[in-house]
Amino acid sequence: MRARLSSVPSLAIETQDLTHRYRGGEAVVRALALAVPRGAIYGFLGPNGAGKTTTLRLVLGLLRLQEGEVAVLGRAMPRERLAVLRRVGSSVESPSLYGDLTARENLEVWRLAFDVPRSRVPEVLRLVGLADTGKKRARAFSLGMKQRLALAVALLPEPELLVLDEPANGLDPQGILEMRDLLLRLNRERGVTILVSSHVLSEVARLVGHVGVIRRGELRFQGTLRSLLERSGERGLVLRTSDDPRAARLLPGARERHDGSLLVPSPSDAETAALVRRLVAEGIDVHEVTHRAADLERVFLDLVEDPA
Numbered sequence: 001m002r003a004r005l006s007s008v009p010s011l012a013i014e015t016q017d018l019t020h021r022y023r024g025g026e027a028v029v030r031a032l033a034l035a036v037p038r039g040a041i042y043g044f045l046g047p048n049g050a051g052k053t054t055t056l057r058l059v060l061g062l063l064r065l066q067e068g069e070v071a072v073l074g075r076a077m078p079r080e081r082l083a084v085l086r087r088v089g090s091s092v093e094s095p096s097l098y099g100d101l102t103a104r105e106n107l108e109v110w111r112l113a114f115d116v117p118r119s120r121v122p123e124v125l126r127l128v129g130l131a132d133t134g135k136k137r138a139r140a141f142s143l144g145m146k147q148r149l150a151l152a153v154a155l156l157p158e159p160e161l162l163v164l165d166e167p168a169n170g171l172d173p174q175g176i177l178e179m180r181d182l183l184l185r186l187n188r189e190r191g192v193t194i195l196v197s198s199h200v201l202s203e204v205a206r207l208v209g210h211v212g213v214i215r216r217g218e219l220r221f222q223g224t225l226r227s228l229l230e231r232s233g234e235r236g237l238v239l240r241t242s243d244d245p246r247a248a249r250l251l252p253g254a255r256e257r258h259d260g261s262l263l264v265p266s267p268s269d270a271e272t273a274a275l276v277r278r279l280v281a282e283g284i285d286v287h288e289v290t291h292r293a294a295d296l297e298r299v300f301l302d303l304v305e306d307p308a
Contacts, residue, residue: 012037012038012195015058015070028217030216031068036193042209043225044056044197062092073087089157090162104121120156161194183207208225229299236292239288240260240261240262251275
């Protein structure tokens with residue numbers, strides 16, 4: 001007999017056979033089995049239209065559950081939705097931001113709705129970098145500032161779990177860096193589990209430790225970022241020398257690549273210097289030394305692109 005989803009304490013979010021169709025048409029989410037570990041930063045990745053936002057709405061009880069099961073923080077959804085949402089902050093369907101109110105005034109409205117102390121308002125304004133907006137009305141905010149104000153609303157109840165849909169949308173490079181640093185700090189210092197969706201791998205690759213990749217409503221990959229990197233194939237030090245066959249015999253683990261160069265699996269900087277010195281000492285000239293990094297973008301595209 002299958003165990004109930006809510007019996008898995010190590011997971012902040014778990015879904016099983018999650019399926020959703022709009023107006024009786026083709027499924028936009030297909031038998032999805034998400035597993036977001038507690039304490040993790042989980043990147044939910046996929047192209048636009050892949051089903052990311054629909055999945056998040058189902059997880060949070062913003063859409064009626066049609067097929068499958070959902071558990072959030074060990075509680076079944078949507079049956080225990082009110083108890084769950086007291087412990088969850090989210091920015092999926094943007095909160096109603098009042099254009100005629102300042103950032104502080106907007107948060108005061110939401111503070112009353114969440115029933116949290118008044119001291120949380122200046123605290124979260126500092127966290128998201130909006131403490132100095134003064135009397136500026138929200139209608140005059142840039143898209144990036146509105147994104148940060150939406151995040152501030154999500155942080156008001158001091159959530160255990162934070163669910164963010166495309167949080168970098170509208171942010172400039174500095175804003176993206178600040179958002180990343182904030183999320184890392186929340187996870188590291190306060191133990192907040194974070195699920196962040198994006199269609200751009202490069203935005204989240206430096207942030208997440210776990211990844212789920214979705215394409216056309218189907219989960220194509222789920223696991224650690226490291227295990228996704230391992231799918232990228234050969235990594236290490238690429239060498240071109242005056243005598244590659246002889247160099248390959250001298251270097252432990254080295255092998256010849258199809259283009260005639262050599263690949264030495266991922267040596268450290270000290271090992272790189274030592275092997276170059278060894279080759280030179282053996283009378284072999286080193287013409288080129290390059291590091292071949294894991295091609296994470298290529299792996300991602302292979303997972304989400306339609307077959308030719």
